[in-house]
Amino acid sequence: MNYATIKWVDIANGEGVRISLFVSGCTHHCKNCFNQVAWDFAYGEPFTAEVEEKILSELSSDYIAGLSLLGGEPLEPQNQEALLPFLKKVKERCPNKSVWMYTGYVLNEETGELRETHKNTPFTKELISLTDVLVDGAFVEELKDIRLKFRGSSNQRVINVPKTLQEKKCVLYLE
DSSP, rough: EEEEEEEEEESSSSSEEEEEEEEEEOOOOOOOOOGGGGGGGTEEEEHHHHHHHHHHHHTSTOOOOOOEESSOOSHHHHHHHHHHHHHHHHHHTTTHHHHHHHSSSSSETTTTTTTSSSOOOHHHHHHHHOEEEEEEEEGGGGGBBBSSOEEEEEEEEEEEEEHHHHHHHEEEEOO
């Protein structure tokens, strides 16, 4: 897996000061996407063990609230296998840090996987379960609303993942 960029101090993509990892590769190609350069799976730099370790080290800082995963598309099947062991390490080494994930896919609340079943892999369900807040749904230019918190268009949901998986129905983190 490649990554497009890492923002070491980010306040736009989740609550508090966060580290944001923008993975490379996306097949959604949303109209007026803010990060079109990251559509290419080959764009950016390889996501190496050294990069993982640097993120984990920086996450331990007291002022960092957590990690945000964006893209590109973290839940593209090609990215899921690399992200799962990384998120396991994040949860193990930084249990008090929240994980936010942004995806153009839509969560199936009943299964804990994606509604786009052809995009589910053996890693999808566990990857989602390691996420605290999931912002789901493709960006839709016609539904763009700059007043929305932590999302770009009104079709997108900001989901409390643990409560949603427990109740098997969508529990929003933010309205």
